[in-house]
């Protein structure tokens with residue numbers, strides 16, 4: 029790092045400026061006069077250097093035994109634990125969610141590191157019986173090569189680690205581009221990697237925006253891309269990568285439903301809705317953005333959610349007692365505010381909030397009031413589009429089948445929740461909701477690092493992050509036949525008599 033407010037890329041084990049010398053700023057979204065820093069606006073030449081460093085490092089890193097690679101990830105986990113508070117403080121300052129949430133973000137990275145360490149001793153292949161005598165069949169996992177990691181800003185430490193840790197544990201090397209809205213958090217993660225002893229070139233950092241990401245996607249020596257961001261960006265990126273035959277993992281947007289039935293524990297549901305809809309200011313891919321509620325409990329539940337939401341304290345997330353931070357930037361504030369007009373035009377009612385939040389420490393930030401729309405029908409835009417703000421749309425239904433039908437009637441399919449005491453309904457939901465994740469009697473948010481994470485339809489492309497499943501993305505399977513018969517054994521021919 030050049031000084032306290034000027035930060036650099038990390039390429040081949042060196043901290044360097046963008047070759048063009050250009051930079052961009054990151055500012056505190058709760059107090060925009062607070063400059064977090066200047067970061068390199070990287071271009072094609074910087075990406076070229078980072079990919080070359082990663083390609084060179086791959087030749088030695090892939091030969092390090094996986095349990096040894098795991099030992100480095102143990103050190104990464106230990107260092108993240110030591111720096112948890114400090115990283116969380118800086119993350120809150122940069123992207124706005126309260127300190128208790130950013131500590132959770134770092135904890136998820138720690139869990140991911142320790143899980144990756146254990147996977148160093150478990151990168152299993154299979155042994156499979158052969159059709160023939162005196163022959164062994166087995167599969168082994170091989171790394172893919174240089175992986176490009178492109179991420180969003182809302183989980184600026186945890187989500188990059190979902191990609192970086194399994195990628196390098198599997199023997200790959202990476203070029204990481206954090207979001208332009210959270211470059212400092214990404215840099216702090218890479219500093220941990222350096223300090224933990226990850227060899228030069230294994231992890232490379234290039235800061236920048238869309239064009240920088242595009243240069244990574246287009247580079248011939250990048251074998252795989254793992255992307256987290258909007259469905260629009262993901263679709264464009266996947267087209268480019270497909271033309272170059274690159275492997276791509278896409279984790280994208282959501283419009284996550286919470287179904288609350290008439291037999292539910294309404295206190296539990298209310299708490300889950302507050303956390304799911306307004307936690308992280310609604311800026312989670314898994315945020316609860318639709319409440320699908322049975323007509324018998326609609327009025328009571330809406331009343332309780334509104335009463336509780338009114339108690340939420342907005343502010344700068346490093347101040348004590350703050351529940352909800354700002355939106356990430358002016359563009360996000362304008363987008364969320366625009367949906368108030370959309371809701372009115374479509375005939376929904378704004379039962380809570382509906383405007384930017386001002387006054388008492390809020391005027392220098394991108395704050396929006398926790399908002400709740402009632403009289404929403406499934407065809408309205410506020411019931412179908414990802415708003416990515418503290419906004420909950422309430423849709424009334426009269427049966428469980430209708431609730432599931434409404435839940436599935438959007439293009440996204442990431443997370444979902446069902447509140448019921450009826451075990452049959454719970455299992456029906458697990459079977460029938462089109463989503464990668466379903467919670468029973470819990471909010472739509474709350475991923476655990478050792479569980480697979482991902483969505484269906486416009487949310488994902490079939491790959492998963494987290495859990496052991498992510499290791500399928502970062503490894504190639506090689507099929508191995510070992511014939512020790514000493515003769516030619518022709519498969520499907522010599523082992524059949526007819």
Ligand code: NAD
Nearest residue numbers: 179180181206207237238241242257258261279280281313
């Ligand atoms: P975004 O799509 O604008 O940007 C994501 C990343 O892609 C950024 O690093 C950006 O610089 C980069 N990028 C932009 N254009 C690119 C291009 N043409 N080629 C390559 N890279 C490019 O998304 P965002 O606003 O940062 O994040 C919000 C979105 O992310 C929401 O839709 C949210 O649901 C989604 N998200 C999904 C998950 C998940 O796991 N499913 C997790 C977090 C966020």
